[in-house]
Amino acid sequence: xxxxxxxxxxxxxxxxxxxxxxxxxxxxxxxxxxxxxxxxxxxxxxxxxxxxxxxxxxxxxxxxx
Amino acid sequence: xxxxxxxxxxxxxxxxxxxxxxxxxxxxxxxxxxxxxxxxxxxxxxxxxxxxxxxxxxxxxxxxxxxxxxxxxxxxxxxxxxxxxxxxxxxxxxxxxxxxxxxxxxxxxxxxxxxxxxxxxxxxxxxxxxx
Numbered sequence: 001x002x003x004x005x006x007x008x009x010x011x012x013x014x015x016x017x018x019x020x021x022x023x024x025x026x027x028x029x030x031x032x033x034x035x036x037x038x039x040x041x042x043x044x045x046x047x048x049x050x051x052x053x054x055x056x057x058x059x060x061x062x063x064x065x
Numbered sequence: 066x067x068x069x070x071x072x073x074x075x076x077x078x079x080x081x082x083x084x085x086x087x088x089x090x091x092x093x094x095x096x097x098x099x100x101x102x103x104x105x106x107x108x109x110x111x112x113x114x115x116x117x118x119x120x121x122x123x124x125x126x127x128x129x130x131x132x133x134x135x136x137x138x139x140x141x142x143x144x145x146x147x148x149x150x151x152x153x154x155x156x157x158x159x160x161x162x163x164x165x166x167x168x169x170x171x172x173x174x175x176x177x178x179x180x181x182x183x184x185x186x187x188x189x190x191x192x193x194x195x196x
Contacts, residue, residue: 025134032136032195041135 003060006034008052023047076128082121089114140191147187148180155179 009019009030016034020027025044032038039060040048049056075083093110096102102110129141155171162168 026137028195029134029136037195038136038139044135 001039001060001062002036003033005030005048005059008054008059009034019051022051076124076132079121079124079128082117082124086114086117086121089117136195140188140195143191144184144187147190148183151183151187152176152179 005019009016014022016027016030020030023030023044029038029040033040045056045060049059052059093114096110097107129138133141159168159171163170
């Protein structure tokens, strides 16, 4: 799965720590999601979508094969 | 990722129960080996560290639930899976190694060493994967 989290975060000039604080997770989790090493749970993905005012599929896209 | 983040540090309650456990264990071993306590009360001395240990486990699990996010929980789960799987494997193959005269009898110290070693190895491996 790919995501636009890094871009969306950069547009708002938030650091990983800022985003982590807003989502009540660790900075390590944000980093792992941004680098594609960890796919967030559905509740966390919904939280991210709500924070950015977008739909989940506008942030996360399945890998194209 | 930091190897041991703030979420992994034990709370005061958890630390207190760990201290109570070790004190009860140490004093109990000394008291029982030197026969300071008469027979009916020896049961209480033996059970005391067990109770403290159960409270320690309870506070550890509630700390994990309260303080860790989903990635940290997954890292702990992977480390626990490595520990349980490794211990099961060791218990299964040990009789063969013993019969082949490659290893001696399995004692408590080796099992404790295996638990700690396997958990640390599993934890470090999971942290590296998600870094």
